[in-house]
Amino acid sequence: MRETATSPAATPELESLTLGFIPLVDAVLLIVAREQGFFTQQGLDVTLSRENAWSTLRDKVAAGLLDGAHMLAPLPLAMSLGMERAPCETLAPVTLSHGGNTLVLSSRLCEQSRAALGDDPAESARALGEWLARHTDATRPRLAMVYPFSCQHFLLREWLARGGLAADRDVDLIALPPPRMVAALREGQIDGFCVGEPWGSLAEHEGVGRLVASGAQLWPDHPEKVLGVTRFWARRYPATLAALLRALKNASDWLADRPEHRRQARDWLALPPYLDRSVSHLDTLPEGQGPIRQRLYGGDLLRPNVEAMDRIAEPLRCHLHDKGRTLDIRTLHECYAPVHFDAAMHH
Missing domain, CATH: 3.40.190.10 (Periplasmic binding protein-like II)
Known part of the structure; x- marks a missing residue:
């Protein structure tokens, strides 16, 4: 069944929620949205839960212990296909970073x-x-x-x-x-x-x-991290999801606005609950400099792009082939469809 977004209500269904993240620079949009108050502006009280392993984060999202999380770009598809654990239909309604x-x-x-x-x-x-x-x-x-x-x-x-x-x-x-x-x-x-x-x-x-x-x-400019939520959660809390996406878009716009905002973001990353001293060698938030060329904000970064996921999906396709399975193209498209992002931005 093709994924569709419910028209978001004015008030989020959830006032408080918890999002997981791994201590990496590309968790910055979640951290900025919390520290700069963009979640609060959307009527959300968001707690950010630092997780140290992707497998732990994956299992907590699947079990409903986290409302959503900063995820590796291939992870929602791998979860939906039941790779390494029981299938859990998972969506990536926004992209958080490219490269890095x-x-x-x-x-x-x-x-x-x-x-x-x-x-x-x-x-x-x-x-x-x-x-x-x-x-x-x-x-x-x-x-x-x-x-x-x-x-x-x-x-x-x-x-x-x-x-x-x-x-x-x-x-x-x-x-x-x-x-x-x-x-x-x-x-x-x-x-x-x-x-x-x-x-x-x-x-x-x-x-x-x-x-x-x-x-x-x-892989120049490939999608690297996304926000992942289960399909069940997205259908149950459409207005909450829309508010989350708007807050992340506001965080992205704020970062793109001024260099001093990126320096402030780096200082927030350096706080003990987030990345602590591991970013002390960075003068500011990276802005796409070589050789790493990480993209963290601005432009069309946030809107999911199914076509951009083709290269990332190819190794999963090969893995499934070796197991006698095929990659369901419909699942791929539903995981990374921009429908929820577009609905939130047009509200």
């Missing part, structure tokens, strides 16, 4: 392999591959990503493939929560990772790792 991922190797491995950030991400992958070919007795690099169905996992595999490496043959892949990445690299538990900001630039700032490629080089 970094691929990092330990400083030691970069020195050994001479892998370095350049204009072509394949060069660093080839450098790693050539070093491994010369040192067949070396321990296979252990590389971390944040979740099996994440852009970080897909980007890491693509980067390796561009260097002639096979993820399932030449390296060991593990999943780690984003806040654990830098410490795990420092302690030698992993040799590299792919993760969203601020963790990649923090590893470089602290001297424990070096950027060797970015998601912007591999």
Whole structure:
């Protein structure tokens, strides 16, 4: 059945709600909407719940312990298709960020392999591959990503493939929560990772790792994070959802308005309930600078775009094919349809 949005009522059905987030820079719209009062302006009392692992956040949304959450772009589709857990129909009515991922190797491995950030991400992958070919007795690099169905996992595999490496043959892949990445690299538990900001630039700032490629080089301007809610929740609380979307749009407009707003947003991110000291190396909120080129606000960022999800959906399609299943195109379109966003903006 095609997803449609109920015309939003003037007053949200819920006065108080809880939204989950993972400590990443691209949770900024939720944090700005709360700290600057945009949720309150829409009649909402929103609590932001810091979660440390995507699997925990996923399960809390599915169980109704969170009203919604900052999510990896592929996660609503993976939840709807029942990948890794029982199916839970989930929607992504707004996009929160594009890009922002970094691929990092330990400083030691970069020195050994001479892998370095350049204009072509394949060069660093080839450098790693050539070093491994010369040192067949070396321990296979252990590389971390944040979740099996994440852009970080897909980007890491693509980067390796561009260097002639096979993820399932030449390296060991593990999943780690984003806040654990830098410490795990420092302690030698992993040799590299792919993760969203601020963790990649923090590893470089602290001297424990070096950027060797970015998601912007591999998948330019791809949708990275979304707001995820269950279909059941969206149908039960349409006016609440519309108010949430308007608050996030106001937060985006506020960020785009002035540089000092982006500096203020960075200061809010640095508060202990959010990202704390992990953003202390950032002078301001990133504004799309190379090589990371993260987009966090403005323009057409927030409106969901089904066509932009095709590349992200392809690895899921391949995974399903290996399991003897096919990707339901209707489910893909319903997950990322702009119908709720458009209804909220036109109200």
